[in-house]
Amino acid sequence: MAALRPSALVQSIGEAASIKQNNLVYALQADGADIITLSLGEAFFDVPVPSFEELTSAAHHYSHTRGVPLLRQKLAKYHEDCSGVPVDADRQIMVTAGSKSAVFMTLAAVLEPGDEVIIPEPLWVSYPDQVRLCRGVPVALPWHAGIEDIAARITPRTRAVIVNNPHNPTGRRLTDAELRSLHALAEEHGLLLVADEVYSEFTPEGAPFVSAAAFDPELRHTVICNSMSKNFGISGWRVGYVIAHERLVRELAKLQQHLVTCAPTILCQYLAENFEQVLAHTRPQIRAVVERRNRVAAAFAARGVRSMPGDSTFYLFPSLAPSRLGSAEFAEVLLRRHRVSAVAGISYGESCDGFLRVSVGAEPEDRLLRGVTAICDLIDETAVRAGEAA
Numbered sequence: 067m068a069a070l071r072p073s074a075l076v077q078s079i080g081e082a083a084s085i086k087q088n089n090l091v092y093a094l095q096a097d098g099a100d101i102i103t104l105s106l107g108e109a110f111f112d113v114p115v116p117s118f119e120e121l122t123s124a125a126h127h128y129s130h131t132r133g134v135p136l137l138r139q140k141l142a143k144y145h146e147d148c149s150g151v152p153v154d155a156d157r158q159i160m161v162t163a164g165s166k167s168a169v170f171m172t173l174a175a176v177l178e179p180g181d182e183v184i185i186p187e188p189l190w191v192s193y194p195d196q197v198r199l200c201r202g203v204p205v206a207l208p209w210h211a212g213i214e215d216i217a218a219r220i221t222p223r224t225r226a227v228i229v230n231n232p233h234n235p236t237g238r239r240l241t242d243a244e245l246r247s248l249h250a251l252a253e254e255h256g257l258l259l260v261a262d263e264v265y266s267e268f269t270p271e272g273a274p275f276v277s278a279a280a281f282d283p284e285l286r287h288t289v290i291c292n293s294m295s296k297n298f299g300i301s302g303w304r305v306g307y308v309i310a311h312e313r314l315v316r317e318l319a320k321l322q323q324h325l326v327t328c329a330p331t332i333l334c335q336y337l338a339e340n341f342e343q344v345l346a347h348t349r350p351q352i353r354a355v356v357e358r359r360n361r362v363a364a365a366f367a368a369r370g371v372r373s374m375p376g377d378s379t380f381y382l383f384p385s386l387a388p389s390r391l392g393s394a395e396f397a398e399v400l401l402r403r404h405r406v407s408a409v410a411g412i413s414y415g416e417s418c419d420g421f422l423r424v425s426v427g428a429e430p431e432d433r434l435l436r437g438v439t440a441i442c443d444l445i446d447e448t449a450v451r452a453g454e455a456a
């Protein structure tokens with residue numbers, strides 16, 4: 067079977083931790099187990115069911131590599147509304163098969179072997195492996211470091227910084243001051259700022275999202291990766307997009323041509339024609355899920371469990387202190403004994419072993435609160451007692 071030998075590069079890549087955890091859940095559910103699932107990276111919405119009958123036959127075929135023109139126009143307007151910055155729908159946007167591929171193609175388009183990419187922890191599980199797949203070197207920053215600590219990590223090999231805003235798993239939004247200092251660093255050191263904004267709709271009432279592009283209107287060093295997956299509640303459709311300088315979009319288009327040709331045309335066409343209606347349908351549901359997130363945070367706090375600061379998305383990152391279990395063992399016991407699934411904090415970087423990622427997107431509130439109780443009880447049960455070594 068020598069022909070099946072994987073490359074050293076691919077062998078160095080792990081499975082995506084959250085997907086692995088959810089595969090475990092699916093296997094248990096298939097055996098009839100009732101699992102409170104706090105590990106899914108999406109919020110389930112009621113979405114309008116498309117009727118494709120009205121679409122022209124062009125919808126069944128490849129589209130322009132940069133995406134169905136009407137969808138690009140809608141996205142340009144949508145982006146302008148949330149950044150205040152106009153975008154050229156012909157030159158500065160490419161529709162992609164989810165934002166995951168947008169981040170990957172961006173890295174592939176700019177990294178030379180050995181180039182470093184700074185990623186603050188908690189980090190989204192795919193970033194470091196995507197950097198490695200592009201023969202780059204991920205440089206993680208521990209969670210307690212601030213944006214100001216990024217400067218100290220910049221070397222002559224640093225090529226990019228990736229930020230996720232609003233943030234999975236903490237729910238934190240970058241402040242304007244933090245965004246400004248990131249842009250100043252990017253400008254000063256010639257770095258690309260990759261802003262993954264896939265949770266841009268998930269902010270609380272009265273706290274509108276500000277895109278990183280607002281601080282770099284000419285897109286001199288900023289790439290925005292966004293997606294319909296979370297914001298429109300349609301992760302399975304695999305429709306995302308990237309906004310960047312036209313010079314970079316040209317290179318990204320070459321990669322996309324060779325990888326997938328274009329995003330799924332029929333879904334893009336449907337989205338283009340129903341853009342405002344789909345958004346109007348999901349926005350109230352998004353608001354409700356963010357409110358639920360913040361009620362769950364309060365339920366943890368009421369039991370003395372602190373989460374990393376944040377008020378957006380549908381995730382929380384509660385601390386496991388004073389449990390003596392590492393996060394992987396904690397998540398395993400939680401699933402095996404209490405039938406509650408959450409993702410171990412260690413998956414989000416070495417500095418995050420004392421945390422657990424909890425998603426409130428896929429369960430009703432009573433089950434969420436049962437999950438909170440199980441987590442808090444397990445923390446208490448496994449707590450290091452006074453006089454006991456940790």
Ligand code: PMP
Binds near residue numbers: 293
């Ligand atoms: N970025 C972040 C931070 C995410 O959490 C996810 C999905 N979990 C993605 C990107 C990928 O989303 P998409 O479905 O658009 O590829």
